[in-house]
Amino acid sequence: MRRRKTAIFFLVLGISLSGLAIALNVGWILLNLREVVILVIGIIFFAAIITGLILNTIFLVREIRRSEKHDAFLNAVTHExxxxxxxxxxxxxxxxxxxxxxxxxxxxxxxxxxxxxxxxxxxxxxxxxxxxTEKRREFHITDVDIGGLIAEAAASTIASHKLDENTIKLSLPERSLYVSGDAEELRTAFTNLLDNAVKYSGDDRRISVRISTTAMGRRVAIVIRDNGIGIPSSELKRIFKRFHRVAGGELRAKGTGLGLFIVRSIIERHGGRIKADSRGTGHGSTFSIHLPLTEYEDTAN
Incomplete structure (x- = not known):
């Protein structure tokens, strides 16, 4: 709280100084219209001062938001x-x-x-x-059967939450599709997504996972869809940020605000991308993941 008050003080101070600088500069210009050279120099210095004040204000606003997210994260972790x-x-x-x-x-x-x-x-x-966040982290890169890995993650989720076997329906490709990556990391990413689908759904859980190749056949597309509480459109681009948790009493659930950040980091580290879609609160959520396929594919059925 004390840190936030300090940041707000400097924010108000920056805005006040900006207003004062504008007033002084306008008055100075009116009194020195004939001094063209000095006027130009003054404008340059004025622009530099305003730029500095704006950057200072932006920095303070970001620090306030970061501090609030850190506080929310600590509260969530403490509770968890x-x-x-x-x-x-x-x-x-x-x-x-x-x-x-x-x-x-x-x-x-x-x-x-x-x-x-x-x-x-x-x-x-x-x-x-x-x-x-470790730059020198070691990876165990292998050819990973993405369908088999997701099937294992689904079985683990069903067992840990004691769900009916039909809660998660898998639509797997006819042949094995391989991606180059760390199997443990990818398992963590998909387990987090399936856990979220369970956690943010009601008692009548219906979760589907569809795996297919893209039109060019160079990437694999994994679509995870649930019938849960959904995501507001204003939150779709922010849910992957570290410490971010969706606001609103109905949407709050147990967690640290790290799950989707971890998922996105792992997917992007493997050369892929992830996107979230939802028609809004109460209409479920859909997560689409695309990963590059390796040249090796098992064609045996």
Whole structure:
């Protein structure tokens, strides 16, 4: 809060100085119309001062926004870490202090495992976001069967969320399609997208994944569509930014604001691109990913 007040003070100061500079320059010009050379020099200096003030104001506005995003991120991470830890502690204290029936004990164990998984995912996201900024990070590049990898990610998502097998419907190509990349990173990206599709959908979840080649046959297109709460049009281009979380009570869900940033970073690192589409709140979301295919393709069916 103190940092934000300081930034606002300097923002107001910059605007005030800009107004004062304009007033002084206009008055100075009116009094020195005959001094053409001095007038030109004055205009140049005036332009330099205004430019500096504008750049200063832009910098302060960006710092304010960045500070707000960092604060929101810290609050989200604190919640994501504290909540499962408190839940696990409560279950353990109950098990230690009371004689819990075996059925209830098994229920407690399942709840603690779920909280542990949530805690682990949060830590992994934070670590992954940090690793993506490392310039010398090592990659294990191989030819990855993208259809098989996405099928594994879908099976993992269904198992972790205890969903019906028909919740995620896959439409795979007739032959294997290979991309050159790090299999673990790509698995992380698609698992994050499928987790989001589950998390931002209601009880009647319907998620589809379609894999195909583009018209030229040089890229593979992966389209992930859900029937969830959707994304406002004003947020479509910002959801991939680090720490960004969609505003609005109905749209807020558990998370750190890093998931889609990690997805975009991984896809772009593999020479691909990702795009989000939605007809608005309540109309579901569609994520389209394009990745370059390798020259090797298995034509055996």
């Amino acid at each position: 870490l504290k909540t499962p830890i408190a839940s696990i502690k409560l279950y353990l204290e109950t098990l230690r202090s009371r004689d819990v029936p075996e059925e209830k004990r098994a229920e407690f164990y399942d709840a603690m495992l779920a909280d542990s998984d949530r805690l682990l995912k949060t830590v992994e996201q934070i670590l992954e976001a940090g690793r993506l």
